[in-house]
Amino acid sequence: MAKLYFRYGAMGSSKTANILMVRYNYLEKGLRPLLVKPLIDTRYGERTVQSRMGLSAECVLFHELMAMSETDIQWYDSILVDEAQFLTAAEVDFLADIVDRLSIPVLCYGLKIDFTGHLFEGSRRLLEVAEVIEEVPTVCWCGKRATFNARFDENGRVLREGEQVVMGANEQYTSLCRRHYKEGKIRP
Numbered sequence: 001m002a003k004l005y006f007r008y009g010a011m012g013s014s015k016t017a018n019i020l021m022v023r024y025n026y027l028e029k030g031l032r033p034l035l036v037k038p039l040i041d042t043r044y045g046e047r048t049v050q051s052r053m054g055l056s057a058e059c060v061l062f063h064e065l066m067a068m069s070e071t072d073i074q075w076y077d078s079i080l081v082d083e084a085q086f087l088t089a090a091e092v093d094f095l096a097d098i099v100d101r102l103s104i105p106v107l108c109y110g111l112k113i114d115f116t117g118h119l120f121e122g123s124r125r126l127l128e129v130a131e132v133i134e135e136v137p138t139v140c141w142c143g144k145r146a147t148f149n150a151r152f153d154e155n156g157r158v159l160r161e162g163e164q165v166v167m168g169a170n171e172q173y174t175s176l177c178r179r180h181y182k183e184g185k186i187r188p
Contacts, residue, residue, distance in 0.1 A: 113148065144179070
């Protein structure tokens with residue numbers, strides 16, 4: 001039975017490496033996964049999903065998936081969505097419809113919360129409607145579980161205000177435990 005999955009984690013938890021490994025496993029079994037991401041993620045190119053450790057694969061953009069006919073979508077054995085936090089609630093509902101109407105599993109990977117500690121719209125909806133919700137864990141510099149995504153400035157100060165989405169990686173964000181997030185301490 002097909003399900004809607006939400007696998008979330010803080011930045012640096014290997015979510016993208018995980019989705020690329022899942023894709024590889026489907027391909028290795030002779031199955032047809034469709035790798036998808038929102039247009040907003042252009043860090044490694046418009047049509048590339050790439051992990052920080054260098055794994056990468058070509059993908060389609062989410063709006064292209066939404067433009068496909070049901071017949072075209074049914075050709076795939078699974079839909080794998082990276083950066084799912086950037087989806088709208090309606091786009092998450094579209095994915096739930098793929099699971100329910102077409103019996104195709106949909107695996108979504110993304111952040112749960114933004115740098116202010118609040119849910120992204122796509123993550124909120126996934127938490128509401130996904131059948132399977134799993135954390136992809138990572139650790140803070142202190143060794144405790146990291147659950148917060150801290151955005152910091154060039155002086156290492158944790159930022160508490162600003163636009164929800166600023167594309168970046170290790171040069172602008174780090175994952176922290178709740179204590180060090182609250183304290184604004186990005187390193188010992």
